[in-house]
Amino acid sequence: MSATGKLKVVINKPACCGYGVCAEICPDVYKLDENGIVYVDDEIVPEGQEDLAREGADACPQNAIKLVSA
Numbered sequence: 001m002s003a004t005g006k007l008k009v010v011i012n013k014p015a016c017c018g019y020g021v022c023a024e025i026c027p028d029v030y031k032l033d034e035n036g037i038v039y040v041d042d043e044i045v046p047e048g049q050e051d052l053a054r055e056g057a058d059a060c061p062q063n064a065i066k067l068v069s070a
């Protein structure tokens with residue numbers, strides 16, 4: 001098993017305003033806490049979720065989510 005191509009989620013929490021767009025687009029990766037602020041259970045994006053995770057990150061009005069190579 002190689003880690004090639006894996007993506008890691010980096011969240012800038014202070015920038016998150018709780019719009020929830022990310023979680024709407026990619027609920028398997030982006031979760032919202034009781035204040036509506038984004039968090040992830042696992043910062044490594046599960047295989048097959050990469051495109052949706054990218055879409056969710058791109059859709060964030062605050063640019064609060066970055067995806068980097070894991």
Ligand code: SF4
Nearest residue numbers: 016017019020022060
């Ligand atoms: S889309 Fe951006 S601002 Fe909205 S909850 Fe997700 S990270 Fe936060």
